[in-house]
Every structure is written in structure tokens, then in C-alpha cells.
Amino acid sequence: MNATHMSDRRGFLKGAAWMGAAAVAAGCRLDRLGFGDGGVMQDYRYTKLAGRDIRVGFVGIGSRGRGAVHRVSMIPGVKIVALCDRMRERVDENLKWLADRKYPVVPKSYVGDEAYKDLCDFGDCDVIYCATPWHLHQPVALRALYGGKLPLVEVTSALTVDECWELVEASEKFRIPCMQLENCVYGEIELLELNLARLGMFGEIVHAEGAYIHDLRGLVPSTTHHPSEAHWRYGENMRHKGNRYPTHGLVPICQTMGINRGDRFDYLVSLENGPHNVNYERMKKEILKDDDPRKFDPPAEMGDMNTTLIKTVNGKSIMVQHDVSSPRPYSRICLISGTKGIVRDYPFQCAFEDKYYDQKAHEWFGEDAANEIRRKYMHPLWRTASDVAKKVGGHGGMDFIMDLRWAYCLQNGFPLDMDVYDLAATSCLCELTEKSVRSGSKPVRVPDFTRGNWRNVAPWGVVNVDLKKMGLDAGGVDKDAAALNV
Ligand SMILES: NC(=O)c1ccc[n+]([C@@H]2O[C@H](COP(=O)([O-])OP(=O)(O)OC[C@H]3O[C@@H](n4cnc5c(N)ncnc54)[C@H](O)[C@@H]3O)[C@@H](O)[C@H]2O)c1
Incomplete structure (x- = not known):
């Protein structure tokens, strides 16, 4: 980078800080006008x-x-x-x-x-x-x-x-x-749902549910790690209410529903119970060593279960949950519900109206019929890459598929699957859910980070990768070299 380039960036940074402060002081943060003079991304x-x-x-x-x-x-x-x-x-x-x-x-x-x-x-x-x-x-x-x-x-x-x-x-x-x-966008069921949506199997999608329900009590607070390592996630839970980890459940839903692409979040309400399952105070007293700095932390803020409801401007609803401290089996819920059918996971279940299958959607399909849907409508990306991805590892393969996709897109000059507006619309829930919880679950508006451009963009399509073109020989993946499953 040359000197002019650098000073341009520094000048911009100063300007950005000033504009940010002015926008907050004026209380207009939600409608802040971007000054990214290159246009939408x-x-x-x-x-x-x-x-x-x-x-x-x-x-x-x-x-x-x-x-x-x-x-x-x-x-x-x-x-x-x-x-x-x-x-x-x-x-x-x-x-x-x-x-x-x-x-x-x-x-x-x-x-x-x-x-x-x-x-x-x-x-x-x-x-x-x-x-x-x-x-x-x-x-x-x-x-x-x-x-x-x-x-x-x-x-x-x-x-x-x-x-x-x-x-x-x-x-x-x-x-x-x-x-x-967001690796969960590339999970088998999430991709299947996207494929079903693009084939019109759901009719019009009207509601979706996602979650991060993962019993992490063994990790928060961790006594097996040095406090300086383990502290950060625990510290987030101690200091904050709201959903600090909304994206695993939410981003796949957004990709399928066309959030920022034909629809967008309008407002949310968030409600949270107390920290009943993890007794931080007892842990602090009984488990942490005397010299552990966490001993002096104030009482925990984050409850066990946070439930957030989002309304979109097109009148659709989304529920997203976060719970890392209850004795519950892992779940991202992955529920997509439309005018003609429904799919959910944990366990995988589906039901469609008789237009597609000679059956009303009053009950879940039986195991055989559900598995047939899963096989028949498997997303082409999963069909192409899941064998090699499972070999490499990383959450059942979805991590490697994610990495293959960004690499493939950049190698070919294609748009990436998720852009900065998707990042912003979902990550901002950290602050906004906390704001709603602390205000007694009052509705909070979600900014339109696209500044109106959500009306002009088509939803994410059914994408794939060309492994041959990438030079990836699935048979050649060395098992010993496989990625850690983290
Ligand atoms: N997508 C997923 O499925 C998934 C799964 C696990 C973790 N994560 C995310 O990955 C991130 C890391 O999680 P983790 O479990 O590996 O945590 P970790 O604590 O094991 O690793 C974090 C690393 O960052 C390093 N670090 C801290 N400060 C740094 C600095 N100033 N400069 C450079 N390095 C610094 C630490 O030394 C450590 O090696 C988190 O954001 C977590 O939410 C995502």
C-alpha cells in the first residue's frame, strides 16, 4: 500500500469516528446515512x-x-x-x-x-x-x-x-x-430447506425459527483453561443480556427467506429468563481458585434462555433463541414454515400439502417419506461437496463447504454468498436484543443497512462448486491431515 492510500484511509477513519459520534448524539443511529461513496456491495x-x-x-x-x-x-x-x-x-x-x-x-x-x-x-x-x-x-x-x-x-x-x-x-x-x-448456512438441512424454498415447495414462507441451543456448561466458566483464554466467552455472559450468538440459527433462515433481498427485518422484541441453570455464584465460590480473577466478577447478567421475535417489513415472523446453559440436546431448530408445508430439524421432520404429496400437512411425514424428501431434494452443493467435506471434517462437513464456497467465488470473481449487510443485519442483534430485554421486552427497530437496496436484489440462488475446476481431488484428501472438528 502506498503512502497516499494509507493517509486516505487514516483520514477516513477520523471522519468515520466523528460522524459516528454525531449520529449517536443526534439519536439517529438507526437511519445513519452511509458514506461509502462506492455504492452498495x-x-x-x-x-x-x-x-x-x-x-x-x-x-x-x-x-x-x-x-x-x-x-x-x-x-x-x-x-x-x-x-x-x-x-x-x-x-x-x-x-x-x-x-x-x-x-x-x-x-x-x-x-x-x-x-x-x-x-x-x-x-x-x-x-x-x-x-x-x-x-x-x-x-x-x-x-x-x-x-x-x-x-x-x-x-x-x-x-x-x-x-x-x-x-x-x-x-x-x-x-x-x-x-x-456463518458455517451453518452450509449445513445439510439448511441447504435442503433453501433448495425446497427455491423449488416452491413451501409456497410462500411465512414464519421461521432458529436457535443456538448448546449445553456449554462445561466451558462457561472453564477451569481447565487458563483464565485469560477461557474468560472471554464467560465474560460476555457475565456482562450482557440478550442474544450474543444469534447467527447460527438466524443466518440460514435469512438466506432462505430473502432477508436484505426482497424483505428485511423491521423490528424485534426479546425476552429472557434468569440464570437458573448455571449457578455462577456457587461456581465462583466453590470451583474457581483463589487467584482466579473471575472470583471478583459481579453477578451474571445473561439468563439461560433468550427468545427473540422478529417481524419483517413483508409481514413475516422469525423466532430465534439462545441457550448455552440448560441440560438440553443441541438444536438449531431450522424451522421453515410456508403456505404449503413445513420442515424442521432435531430431529428432521417435514410435512407438505397434498398438491405435492397425496397427504394433508396435519401430521409430520413418516420416516420413509421424510427421508425420501431429504434424498430427492438434497441441495446440489451438498451433493457435490459433502463427501470430501465430511472427510476433511468440521461440523459434519459444513465448515469445509463454507471454505470451498468463498474460495471458489473469489477464484472466479463471483459475489460471495453473504455480504456485509447480512453480517450487519444479524450481528446487530447482540445490541438490539439486549436493549429490548433491558427495557422490559419493548420493540426495537432494526436498521436497514442496505438503505433501501433490499428492494432491488434477488434472493440467494442455488449455488454449487466445481471441484474439478478447483483441482480438488476428493480421493487424495489425507485422513491424517483432516481438520479438527471445532
Ligand atoms: N462457526 C462456528 O461453528 C464456531 C465454532 C467455534 C467457535 N467459533 C468462533 O470462533 C471464534 C474463536 O473461538 P475459539 O473457541 O477458537 O476461541 P479460543 O479462545 O480458543 O481462540 C481465540 C484465539 O484468539 C487469540 N487471540 C486473542 N486475542 C488476540 C489478539 N489480540 N490478536 C491475535 N489473536 C488473539 C487467542 O490467543 C486464541 O488463540 C469465536 O468468535 C467463536 O465464537 C465459531
Whole structure:
């Protein structure tokens, strides 16, 4: 990057901070006018990386980042050129893993709390893959955009409405996409539902439900990790109400329902119970060691179950839940309900009206009929890539399919599957659900980050990858090299 480019970015940053403060003071944050002078980024074809190696720098290589390094190392035409973590041992461990597998590149090391800034500003790479704790996602992504690099950001990618606007505006200003790494969009059932929706099997979709219900009591608070590592997720729960992790259940629904593409969120209401299942106070007293800084934390804010209802401007409804502390089996619910049928997961169930199957939708289809639907209407992307993806690993294969898709899109100059507006509309729920819960579940408006452009864009289509063109030989994937399932 040359000096003029850099000073342009710095000047922009100063301006952005000032405008943000003015907008908040005026109380007009929801309707803040973007000043990304390049125009909207929906369906934007970023062609700079087409036809050449894509150089990736990783920031945050803990459990999730390490799995991503493993997966990405297996994609032809994508080169891992930099590894950044605040902890030296994390970088060294990943360097060794790559070297042991004779990876053709020795990535450059960036170590320290602020090292990501060097990588984003001056690093010789095209893409920043961020898997840090939540509070760093947006600063890393923003820095990457200012440094001329394309951010791929773990969920939840931003924690406040202002952070979301900053990413939208920077992505528009610099004409660089910014994608939230929502792997659940590529789950088998989520993709199946999308395919069924595009085939018209649901009729008109009128309601959907998603969730992140995952018993993480063993992790929050963790005594097996050093507090500085384990603290961040626990700390989020201690300090906040609302849904801090809305995207796993919500983003696939949005892709299927055409949120930001023909419809958009209008307002939400959010309700939460108390922290009954995890007795943080008892844990603090009985489990944590005397020198553990968490012993002095104030009482927990986050309840066990947060339920949020969203109304869209086209009059559709969505329910999204978050519960990481109850003794409940894992579920993302994955429910799509239309005028002609319904599908849900955990367990997989479906029912359609007799126009398609000689049956009324008064009862769930039997197991055989449901499995036939699952087989017959399997999404082409899952059909193409699930064998190799399951071999590589990562949440039953969906993680690798996600990585294949962004790589394939960038290699061919196609629009990415999820854009910065999708990131913003779903990540902003962190702040907005908390606001609603704390106000006694009052309705809260959701900003239109597209500023009206949602009317002009078609819903996400039924996409695929060409493994042959990518040079990926499914048979050649080394089982030993397979990604960790994190
Ligand atoms: N999509 C999914 O299915 C999925 C699954 C697991 C985790 N995640 C997300 O991935 C992210 C990471 O989760 P995790 O479980 O790997 O956490 P982790 O604590 O194991 O890893 C985070 C890493 O970031 C590093 N880090 C912290 N501050 C840093 C800084 N200033 N600069 C560089 N590195 C820094 C830490 O040292 C650590 O190695 C989280 O956002 C989490 O929500 C997503």
C-alpha cells in the first residue's frame, strides 16, 4: 500500500469516528446515512483475486482458528501466508502442523495483542481470516478493510449497531466485500430447506425459527483453561443480556427467506429468563481458585434462555433463541414454515400439502417419506461437496463447504454468498436484543443497512462448486491431515 492510500484511509477513519459520534448524539443511529461513496456491495463481483493464488492471513488460531488453518490448507489455489495470535505457542503449533505436512509455504508469524494491525496494514496477503474472541472480530475486520484486505470473520462478527455501520461503510468505501463466516448456512438441512424454498415447495414462507441451543456448561466458566483464554466467552455472559450468538440459527433462515433481498427485518422484541441453570455464584465460590480473577466478577447478567421475535417489513415472523446453559440436546431448530408445508430439524421432520404429496400437512411425514424428501431434494452443493467435506471434517462437513464456497467465488470473481449487510443485519442483534430485554421486552427497530437496496436484489440462488475446476481431488484428501472438528 502506498503512502497516499494509507493517509486516505487514516483520514477516513477520523471522519468515520466523528460522524459516528454525531449520529449517536443526534439519536439517529438507526437511519445513519452511509458514506461509502462506492455504492452498495450487494451481489458485488470482487474480481481482484480471480485466476490467481489467494493469500490468506489468519488472526486468532485457538481451537476454531486451528481447525480453519487445517481446512484451508487443503484448498488448491489458496495459500496460508501469515499466522497471527497473541500467544507465540499457538503460532508455533500451527507452523509445525503445516511443516509436518510439507506445506509449500512457510507462513510469516505475527505475535502479540496488536500484531494483527501490522498484518492488516502491511501484510502481504489478500484475505484476513479472523477467529479471535468476539470483541476483536469487528476491529480486525475494519482494520483489514482499511489495509485493502478482504475480511472473513467468525461469528458473531460485530457486537454493536455502530460497529456494523462501520463495516458497511468501510466495505462500500473501499469496494471490498466483508463476509461473516456463518458455517451453518452450509449445513445439510439448511441447504435442503433453501433448495425446497427455491423449488416452491413451501409456497410462500411465512414464519421461521432458529436457535443456538448448546449445553456449554462445561466451558462457561472453564477451569481447565487458563483464565485469560477461557474468560472471554464467560465474560460476555457475565456482562450482557440478550442474544450474543444469534447467527447460527438466524443466518440460514435469512438466506432462505430473502432477508436484505426482497424483505428485511423491521423490528424485534426479546425476552429472557434468569440464570437458573448455571449457578455462577456457587461456581465462583466453590470451583474457581483463589487467584482466579473471575472470583471478583459481579453477578451474571445473561439468563439461560433468550427468545427473540422478529417481524419483517413483508409481514413475516422469525423466532430465534439462545441457550448455552440448560441440560438440553443441541438444536438449531431450522424451522421453515410456508403456505404449503413445513420442515424442521432435531430431529428432521417435514410435512407438505397434498398438491405435492397425496397427504394433508396435519401430521409430520413418516420416516420413509421424510427421508425420501431429504434424498430427492438434497441441495446440489451438498451433493457435490459433502463427501470430501465430511472427510476433511468440521461440523459434519459444513465448515469445509463454507471454505470451498468463498474460495471458489473469489477464484472466479463471483459475489460471495453473504455480504456485509447480512453480517450487519444479524450481528446487530447482540445490541438490539439486549436493549429490548433491558427495557422490559419493548420493540426495537432494526436498521436497514442496505438503505433501501433490499428492494432491488434477488434472493440467494442455488449455488454449487466445481471441484474439478478447483483441482480438488476428493480421493487424495489425507485422513491424517483432516481438520479438527471445532
Ligand atoms: N462457526 C462456528 O461453528 C464456531 C465454532 C467455534 C467457535 N467459533 C468462533 O470462533 C471464534 C474463536 O473461538 P475459539 O473457541 O477458537 O476461541 P479460543 O479462545 O480458543 O481462540 C481465540 C484465539 O484468539 C487469540 N487471540 C486473542 N486475542 C488476540 C489478539 N489480540 N490478536 C491475535 N489473536 C488473539 C487467542 O490467543 C486464541 O488463540 C469465536 O468468535 C467463536 O465464537 C465459531
